[in-house]
Amino acid sequence: MCGIAGIIHRDGTGDIGSELTRMLQSMKHRGPDSSGFALYGPASDMLVMRIKLADPNDARDVGWADRMERHRNEIEARLAKLGAVIDAVHGDQEYSYRVRFSYTGELKPLADYVEDVPGSEVLSLGHSLEIVKDLSDAESVAERYRLKGFTGTHAIGHVRMATESDVDISGAHPYWAYPFSDIAVVHNGQLTNYHMWRRRLERIGHRFQSECDSEIIAVYLAQKMADGLTLETAMKQSLDELDGVFTYLAVTADALGMAKDEMAAKPLVLYESDDLVALASEEVAIRAVIGHEIDTYDPYERQVLVWRR
Amino acid sequence: MKINYDARGLAEPDARAPEVATIDGEGNDRRAVFDAADLSTRQINLELRRLVYDEDIADVTILNPGAKHSIAVGILARCAITIDGSLGYFGCGLIDGPEIRIKGRVGWSVAENMMSGVVVIDKNAGSLAGAALRGGDLVVRRDVGARTGIDQKGGTIIVGGDAGMMTGFMLQRGRQIICGNVGGGLGDSMYDGVIYVGGKITSLGVDCVEAEPTDSDDEFLDRKLGIYGLERPAAFRKFVCGRKLWNYDNLEPAERKLVL
Numbered sequence: 001m002c003g004i005a006g007i008i009h010r011d012g013t014g015d016i017g018s019e020l021t022r023m024l025q026s027m028k029h030r031g032p033d034s035s036g037f038a039l040y041g042p043a044s045d046m047l048v049m050r051i052k053l054a055d056p057n058d059a060r061d062v063g064w065a066d067r068m069e070r071h072r073n074e075i076e077a078r079l080a081k082l083g084a085v086i087d088a089v090h091g092d093q094e095y096s097y098r099v100r101f102s103y104t105g106e107l108k109p110l111a112d113y114v115e116d117v118p119g120s121e122v123l124s125l126g127h128s129l130e131i132v133k134d135l136s137d138a139e140s141v142a143e144r145y146r147l148k149g150f151t152g153t154h155a156i157g158h159v160r161m162a163t164e165s166d167v168d169i170s171g172a173h174p175y176w177a178y179p180f181s182d183i184a185v186v187h188n189g190q191l192t193n194y195h196m197w198r199r200r201l202e203r204i205g206h207r208f209q210s211e212c213d214s215e216i217i218a219v220y221l222a223q224k225m226a227d228g229l230t231l232e233t234a235m236k237q238s239l240d241e242l243d244g245v246f247t248y249l250a251v252t253a254d255a256l257g258m259a260k261d262e263m264a265a266k267p268l269v270l271y272e273s274d275d276l277v278a279l280a281s282e283e284v285a286i287r288a289v290i291g292h293e294i295d296t297y298d299p300y301e302r303q304v305l306v307w308r309r
Numbered sequence: 310m311k312i313n314y315d316a317r318g319l320a321e322p323d324a325r326a327p328e329v330a331t332i333d334g335e336g337n338d339r340r341a342v343f344d345a346a347d348l349s350t351r352q353i354n355l356e357l358r359r360l361v362y363d364e365d366i367a368d369v370t371i372l373n374p375g376a377k378h379s380i381a382v383g384i385l386a387r388c389a390i391t392i393d394g395s396l397g398y399f400g401c402g403l404i405d406g407p408e409i410r411i412k413g414r415v416g417w418s419v420a421e422n423m424m425s426g427v428v429v430i431d432k433n434a435g436s437l438a439g440a441a442l443r444g445g446d447l448v449v450r451r452d453v454g455a456r457t458g459i460d461q462k463g464g465t466i467i468v469g470g471d472a473g474m475m476t477g478f479m480l481q482r483g484r485q486i487i488c489g490n491v492g493g494g495l496g497d498s499m500y501d502g503v504i505y506v507g508g509k510i511t512s513l514g515v516d517c518v519e520a521e522p523t524d525s526d527d528e529f530l531d532r533k534l535g536i537y538g539l540e541r542p543a544a545f546r547k548f549v550c551g552r553k554l555w556n557y558d559n560l561e562p563a564e565r566k567l568v569l
Contacts, residue, residue, distance in 0.1 A: 263455075263474075282376070282397055282416065284375065284376045284377065284378075284397055286376075293394065293413070295414070295432060296414055297452065300473050301492060301493075
């Protein structure tokens with residue numbers, strides 16, 4: 001099943017951390033396995049990297065805590081070696097960290113070098129994007145990662161009912177479009193030509209951390225944009241090039257888009273006003289952030305909509 | 310062993326009707342109103358059932374439904390229900406008898422398997438509106454999503470605005486009136502029944518063919534649109550089953566042999 005949600009403030013900012021938490025929590029019944037947030041805070045010259053060092057359901061054997069510490073130090077050393085100047089390191093969990101640093105080189109070698117540390121995965125990398133995902137429902141994740149009060153411009157999120165791969169952080173959405181900065185995707189559905197696209201994208205050098213079919217959408221879109229297409233054109237092409245049933249939301253530093261497959265098999269409800277656009281698998285999620293009576297509608301099959309800031 | 314908790318928060322095995330409704334009037338004119346803002350789906354439905362079945366009230370209004378799912382399902386009595394807001398998925402399913410007016414919008418699968426009665430939605434409806442409808446009238450004043458009236462077996466679905474793809478998919482009996490445009494695959498694999506379309510058609514589905522409207526079609530359209538005060542489009546086109554899929558043809562010898 002799974003539930004997806006997105007919110008974009010057309011001008012100005014909002015407490016997107018709390019807003020998205022409320023949206024996702026109201027759809028808990030669609031997926032209690034894991035919850036994920038892709039939040040866009042104020043853009044800065046520095047890069048923010050969210051990493052995990054291990055999975056929360058890994059067995060915590062003797063020396064686990066020491067190993068986490070050692071791996072974190074190793075990652076910091078590797079960042080320094082590549083010329084990154086670390087500004088702040090902050091860990092909400094022993095296995096999950098947020099690192100802010102200045103760096104001007106290419107992102108791919110940096111991400112690859114960090115992920116070479118055993119067990120670690122770069123969850124997001126960008127100037128304003130931060131991806132937080134963990135097991136259990138949205139309220140618990142938001143509390144553990146102190147997301148309430150996260151001020152920003154737009155965000156997407158996901159509650160997951162695992163069908164295609166394991167219940168762990170690697171299988172949780174949103175997916176960052178490795179190695180492209182500030183692009184993320186959440187997806188509701190199944191892709192049937194996943195392996196074909198995965199092989200294709202792997203041949204041009206991209207890495208995939210999970211067995212989850214949704215992971216390819218982010219990389220697929222980012223690669224198209226790197227090749228010169230706009231987000232909207234890339235999403236329109238995906239309707240023909242991705243097989244299966246899907247409704248997905250894609251975000252970049254300044255835009256939020258939705259695409260629905262040609263069978264209109266997965267739901268999405270949309271609310272649009274002058275200052276805010278909110279979308280979710282169920283209307284209850286939109287009502288969780290908008291108090292007054294609203295008009296909403298379902299986008300049709302093969303519809304692609306993009307809102308820019 | 311008795312299960313007294315539910316980790317997903319869906320079922321409330323010990324729920325009781327909250328008895329929060331205000332009841333006005335005397336005798337057969339009694340009306341009840343209650344606010345659903347702070348009630349769970351189960352509490353709302355229990356309260357509605359209490360009013361309709363136990364209190365025998367034939368006019369109930371539900372305020373602030375908040376797009377919750379599965380509201381007003383399985384009501385098997387003649388009564389009038391007004392829902393002052395929007396519903397989520399599976400609203401008003403499995404009903405037999407009530408006249409329900411929804412002042413907002415509904416999500417997927419509204420009035421699924423309705424046996425008789427009337428459901429009027431003032432705004433939009435999601436996909437699968439009137440799935441497996443058996444009788445009664447389902448009226449959506451604005452647009453509907455995909456697969457409207459999938460597997461419909463009777464009754465009438467009336468849409469004031471546009472309809473999505475695969476409208477009337479596997480329609481078996483009954484009628485659909487779409488005043489606006491329809492998406493691709495109209496009436497795909499329909500067995501029987503009639504679809505009237507007032508707007509543009511993206512494409513016809515397998516075995517759906519156009520037929521010549523008769524005077525009785527005109528009378529039917531006028532009557533139905535008149536009842537609900539919907540504006541009649543300039544012209545309606547009529548679509549029925551081509552009956553090509555009713556029998557196996559010579560190109561399917563293996564299937565034919567299997568069945569016969």
